[in-house]
Amino acid sequence: MLVNADLRDLYQEVVLDHGRRPRNFRSMEGASAQSVGFNPLCGDKLTLFLHCEGDIVRDVSFQGSGCAISTASASLLTETVKGKPRHEVEALLAAFIEMLTGTEKSDPTRLGKLAVFSGVKDFPVRVKCATLAWRTLEAALDGGAGEVSTE
Numbered sequence: 001m002l003v004n005a006d007l008r009d010l011y012q013e014v015v016l017d018h019g020r021r022p023r024n025f026r027s028m029e030g031a032s033a034q035s036v037g038f039n040p041l042c043g044d045k046l047t048l049f050l051h052c053e054g055d056i057v058r059d060v061s062f063q064g065s066g067c068a069i070s071t072a073s074a075s076l077l078t079e080t081v082k083g084k085p086r087h088e089v090e091a092l093l094a095a096f097i098e099m100l101t102g103t104e105k106s107d108p109t110r111l112g113k114l115a116v117f118s119g120v121k122d123f124p125v126r127v128k129c130a131t132l133a134w135r136t137l138e139a140a141l142d143g144g145a146g147e148v149s150t151e
């Protein structure tokens with residue numbers, strides 16, 4: 001089990017790595033859904049592309065510009081949800097949002113690598129950076145119309 005100090009180190013590592021070299025950072029031809037998310041507090045803006053085949057999220061990618069946290073979070077999101085069935089993706093999404101905004105102390109270890117973002121909860125201004133991609137994914141899963149704003 002990860003203790004807090006380990007998570008902090010991992011967090012630094014993940015945000016630096018994924019912030020500099022985001023995975024699945026591209027647009028997508030023939031996406032089955034796409035959504036735009038905007039966090040006016042920080043200026044993060046991204047478009048999330050989703051390609052589902054039946055119940056499986058076959059491909060997911062994003063484009064946009066934002067701070068290292070929002071970029072790293074979106075990058076890790078794409079790595080995490082790709083290839084997963086929709087109900088698993090929805091469960092992860094709910095758990096991630098809960099970890100960062102919930103009132104209960106959640107157990108981040110069930111989120112695997114995503115748990116590195118648990119410390120962001122102590123920095124309320126940054127919570128919206130970390131959750132932006134997930135809120136945008138939520139909208140894309142719902143059909144993707146319109147723009148998501150954290151405000």
Ligand code: ZN
Pocket residue numbers: 039042043044066067068069070128129
């Ligand atoms: Zn940000």
